[in-house]
Every structure is written in C-alpha cells, then in structure tokens.
Amino acid sequence: MSGSVYKHQCPDCGHAVRVRNSTGLSALVRACYLQCLNLGCGATFKATTEITHRLSPPAIPNPAIHLPMADLAMLKCASGDSTDNQLDFDELLEPH
Numbered sequence: 815m816s817g818s819v820y821k822h823q824c825p826d827c828g829h830a831v832r833v834r835n836s837t838g839l840s841a842l843v844r845a846c847y848l849q850c851l852n853l854g855c856g857a858t859f860k861a862t863t864e865i866t867h868r869l870s871p872p873a874i875p876n877p878a879i880h881l882p883m884a885d886l887a888m889l890k891c892a893s894g895d896s897t898d899n900q901l902d903f904d905e906l907l908e909p910h
C-alpha cells in the first residue's frame with residue numbers, strides 16, 4: 815500500500831512523513847498512522863485529524879453534522895493567500 819505524502823514533518827529528523835494507514839473514529843475524527851520517509855530514521859507516529867469547520871456549504875448536508883463556518887482568516891489560509899506560508903524574498907536569497 816502506498817501512503818500519501820503528508821505535510822507533517824517527522825518531529826525527530828524533520829523529513830516528510832506519509833500516512834501508512836488510517837481509522838475513522840467518528841464522522842469528523844480520524845486516527846492516522848504516519849511513517850517517516852527518511853530510511854535512516856524510520857520513526858512511526860499516530861496522529862489525529864479532525865474536521866472542525868466548513869469552508870463552503872454542502873450540496874447534500876448531513877443533518878447530524880453541526881460545524882461552524884470558517885472565518886475569513888481560515889478561508890485565506892485554505893486558499894494559500896496567507897502570508898504565513900510564503901518566504902520573504904530575502905529568505906530566498908540567503909545562502910544555506
């Protein structure tokens with residue numbers, strides 16, 4: 815089974831991790847089992863993801879699901895407009 819690459823990084827070595835397996839705990843919560851992609855590290859983790867807000871209303875709403883709508887800051891973050899995710903031009907030019 816190939817896992818998807820996850821945006822999380824290994825907290826030990828900093829490399830990317832992938833989801834190896836996941837289990838639904840409820841309609842809104844899922845447990846994920848992560849594996850570090852650095853062969854020299856090999857750490858594995860359990861994480862939990864939770865759906866907390868709606869970004870847009872559903873076409874087929876589930877009456878049992880009650881979620882708040884995202885605020886403007888969340889919508890900006892979801893669309894990638896947040897300046898938090900972008901490097902400054904000076905950071906790009908700094909030697910590493």
Ligand SMILES: [Zn+2]
Nearest residue numbers: 824827850855
């Ligand atoms: Zn690692």
